[in-house]
Amino acid sequence: MNASPVQARRVVLAARPDGRPRLPDFRLEEVPLRAPGDGELMLRTRYLSLDPYMRGRMDDRKSYSPPTPLGDAMEGEVIADVMQSNHPDYHPGDLVLARAGWVTHALSDGTRLTKLDSRFTPVTTALGVLGMPGFTAYAGLLNIGRPQPGETVVVAAASGPVGSLVGQIARIKGARAVGIAGGSEKCAFVRDGLGFDAAIDHRAPDFVDRLAAACPDGIDVYFENVGGAIWQAVLPRLNTHARVPVCGLIAQYNGPGAGGPDFLATTMREILSRRLTLTGFINYDFAKQRPAFLDEVSGWIADGRVRYREEIVTGLENAPEAFIGLLEGRNFGKLLIDLAAEPVSSLHGPGPNDVS
Amino acid sequence: MNASPVQARRVVLAARPDGRPRLPDFRLEEVPLRAPGDGELMLRTRYLSLDPYMRGRMDDRKSYSPPTPLGDAMEGEVIADVMQSNHPDYHPGDLVLARAGWVTHALSDGTRLTKLDSRFTPVTTALGVLGMPGFTAYAGLLNIGRPQPGETVVVAAASGPVGSLVGQIARIKGARAVGIAGGSEKCAFVRDGLGFDAAIDHRAPDFVDRLAAACPDGIDVYFENVGGAIWQAVLPRLNTHARVPVCGLIAQYNGPGAGGPDFLATTMREILSRRLTLTGFINYDFAKQRPAFLDEVSGWIADGRVRYREEIVTGLENAPEAFIGLLEGRNFGKLLIDLAAEPVSSLHGPGPNDVS
Numbered sequence: 001m002n003a004s005p006v007q008a009r010r011v012v013l014a015a016r017p018d019g020r021p022r023l024p025d026f027r028l029e030e031v032p033l034r035a036p037g038d039g040e041l042m043l044r045t046r047y048l049s050l051d052p053y054m055r056g057r058m059d060d061r062k063s064y065s066p067p068t069p070l071g072d073a074m075e076g077e078v079i080a081d082v083m084q085s086n087h088p089d090y091h092p093g094d095l096v097l098a099r100a101g102w103v104t105h106a107l108s109d110g111t112r113l114t115k116l117d118s119r120f121t122p123v124t125t126a127l128g129v130l131g132m133p134g135f136t137a138y139a140g141l142l143n144i145g146r147p148q149p150g151e152t153v154v155v156a157a158a159s160g161p162v163g164s165l166v167g168q169i170a171r172i173k174g175a176r177a178v179g180i181a182g183g184s185e186k187c188a189f190v191r192d193g194l195g196f197d198a199a200i201d202h203r204a205p206d207f208v209d210r211l212a213a214a215c216p217d218g219i220d221v222y223f224e225n226v227g228g229a230i231w232q233a234v235l236p237r238l239n240t241h242a243r244v245p246v247c248g249l250i251a252q253y254n255g256p257g258a259g260g261p262d263f264l265a266t267t268m269r270e271i272l273s274r275r276l277t278l279t280g281f282i283n284y285d286f287a288k289q290r291p292a293f294l295d296e297v298s299g300w301i302a303d304g305r306v307r308y309r310e311e312i313v314t315g316l317e318n319a320p321e322a323f324i325g326l327l328e329g330r331n332f333g334k335l336l337i338d339l340a341a342e343p344v345s346s347l348h349g350p351g352p353n354d355v356s
Numbered sequence: 357m358n359a360s361p362v363q364a365r366r367v368v369l370a371a372r373p374d375g376r377p378r379l380p381d382f383r384l385e386e387v388p389l390r391a392p393g394d395g396e397l398m399l400r401t402r403y404l405s406l407d408p409y410m411r412g413r414m415d416d417r418k419s420y421s422p423p424t425p426l427g428d429a430m431e432g433e434v435i436a437d438v439m440q441s442n443h444p445d446y447h448p449g450d451l452v453l454a455r456a457g458w459v460t461h462a463l464s465d466g467t468r469l470t471k472l473d474s475r476f477t478p479v480t481t482a483l484g485v486l487g488m489p490g491f492t493a494y495a496g497l498l499n500i501g502r503p504q505p506g507e508t509v510v511v512a513a514a515s516g517p518v519g520s521l522v523g524q525i526a527r528i529k530g531a532r533a534v535g536i537a538g539g540s541e542k543c544a545f546v547r548d549g550l551g552f553d554a555a556i557d558h559r560a561p562d563f564v565d566r567l568a569a570a571c572p573d574g575i576d577v578y579f580e581n582v583g584g585a586i587w588q589a590v591l592p593r594l595n596t597h598a599r600v601p602v603c604g605l606i607a608q609y610n611g612p613g614a615g616g617p618d619f620l621a622t623t624m625r626e627i628l629s630r631r632l633t634l635t636g637f638i639n640y641d642f643a644k645q646r647p648a649f650l651d652e653v654s655g656w657i658a659d660g661r662v663r664y665r666e667e668i669v670t671g672l673e674n675a676p677e678a679f680i681g682l683l684e685g686r687n688f689g690k691l692l693i694d695l696a697a698e699p700v701s702s703l704h705g706p707g708p709n710d711v712s
Contacts, residue, residue: 062629064596064629064630227624240420246628249625262620264618264620264622267620270636272603273412273419273636275420275637275638276636277633277634277636279627279631279634280628280629280631
């Protein structure tokens with residue numbers, strides 16, 4: 001029940017980006033955090049997850065979640081230690097998943113926390129292949145994409161945490177997996193490291209032709225997490241009755257292009273003439289399937305049928321730059337911020353080994 | 357086995373339209389038709405159906421059906437009498453549904469014909485409420501739209517053969533039906549004649565506000581058969597998990613607009629954030645449901661729960677102008693060409709009463 005205040009560090013939304021976020025849109029702050037009250041606990045962040053959806057929260061625009069208020073901490077999921085606890089269900093040293101945001105420390109009343117057990121080894125998988133990105137891939141592909149043996153599944157950002165699992169599950173289900181990624185290093189990983197049937201570099205000048213060559217029987221499932229030019233390239237290759245789970249649109253998160261021809265008419269015409277189904281989804285629409293996902297995918301990892309890659313950046317102060325890079329595809333694998341090196345000297349009050 | 361040749365009249369595709377079709381894109385021809393051979397029969401058209409999909413066949417562009425070759429008769433479904441028959445299953449006087457095209461007479465080998473029984477009373481229902489347009493409404497609404505009691509269903513071209521049935525079935529299923537139509541006369545018919553809960557004139561300057569007011573709980577199903585500006589007005593009102601059967605896009609059949617902002621990004625963002633499902637379909641994707649459709653909808657007509665409206669234009673020579681008007685929304689109800697008044701004097705050989 002020791003309960004001394006600490007100085008927490010956090011990254012807040014300083015300004016709403018006009019298009020691509022820039023460093024001045026973020027601000028690193030130090031704020032005192034009061035001691036946990038009755039029934040509360042204090043978390044110390046170990047890892048912060050950086051994900052494309054966070055870009056949407058920076059805009060003042062209606063979406064499936066409300067925007068982050070200016071001056072508030074950026075939202076995000078973290079893996080945290082319980083540092084102090086006045087809550088009967090949590091004890092110092094417990095490892096939990098929490099929506100604490102871009103912060104070093106946070107108070108919690110114990111709701112919306114998930115204790116992490118030994119299935120999450122290493123623990124960072126709870127933010128990646130066995131976390132929200134992995135479940136997004138699993139739920140969207142199996143419920144909406146529904147790949148059949150022999151069909152062709154295409155996914156972009158294929159070296160990332162969602163795309164990499166989409167392709168690997170497609171192959172487990174007997175489909176061909178074609179990945180799109182940026183640059184030869186990522187493509188080599190997608191093909192040789194993850195076992196996709198083909199990987200196409202969207203930066204190649206003959207990208208459209210290469211995509212066509214990699215999909216000689218057309219495309220039956222396109223898992224959409226990019227939008228923009230890649231959608232334009234995929235659309236003409238979609239087969240009759242193709243399914244398009246719409247999971248993300250990272251290419252347009254920084255705002256629409258500067259006009260140009262109206263691609264909507266083309267897309268609608270193809271939806272009609274090839275009887276396509278486009279379905280947007282958010283992973284929590286399928287929350288009931290999460291236990292099955294954890295069992296199944298952790299089994300595939302144990303069997304060596306599913307592999308994943310992480311890119312870990314050290315220090316909360318580097319999160320804004322890492323996030324800006326994520327939106328430009330500069331990360332290679334699931335992007336995490338490691339906060340273990342946060343200077344203990346900035347903490348006032350007991351360190352993690354001092355809690356009672 | 358009397359088998360004299362006749363002079364048939366037909367409307368052929370003279371030129372591919374550049375945008376909106378014009379009268380010179382069509383040509384009325386008179387051609388001799390040989391007598392039916394062994395196993396063949398000769399049809400005499402009674403009614404020709406004019407439908408928006410025909411515009412797509414005029415373009416030299418890949419779609420779900422190949423384009424009509426230049427110089428060939430325009431495609432279309434007709435109700436015809438069997439005039440002469442060397443086929444064991446058909447006898448003079450039989451009434452059939454056939455894909456004969458914009459022609460007064462045609463030969464058939466007996467395949468792809470449907471005999472019309474007394475359920476089709478009047479017989480023109482076989483081209484409208486109990487034909488392809490009606491089945492399109494039924495299959496798309498019930499399989500893809502899936503309206504639930506209390507939900508709001510919106511359909512445009514609501515006084516036409518597809519839209520009018522969409523709204524009436526929506527109400528039978530316990531949903532609210534909101535129709536969009538062009539002009540006060542059509543809107544009055546949709547509301548008072550067909551029993552929709554509301555009808556909105558898309559020509560009204562405050563159309564967008566009126567649509568919002570008519571859908572206070574948002575839109576759960578939008579049956580898309582128009583596209584263009586109406587889609588832009590509907591999109592912001594769609595509820596989470598709304599379903600959009602994409603049946604037609606008459607507003608863009610005459611070609612895309614002259615550029616402008618890229619509406620695709622907006623549409624994709626809404627698909628994602630509100631988890632919409634857009635599914636294109638063609639009525640024959642659901643061909644197995646056609647018997648159930650006929651039973652059910654003919655029952656609803658008999659009960660007075662479904663009403664319909666036809667606009668009948670006389671004379672094959674007037675079909676091109678009527679069709680151009682259809683694409684501009686000038687028809688009011690299911691548009692048919694009545695060929696009964698075709699001048700018998702233009703027929704060489706026996707008239708319909710002369711066949712043996």
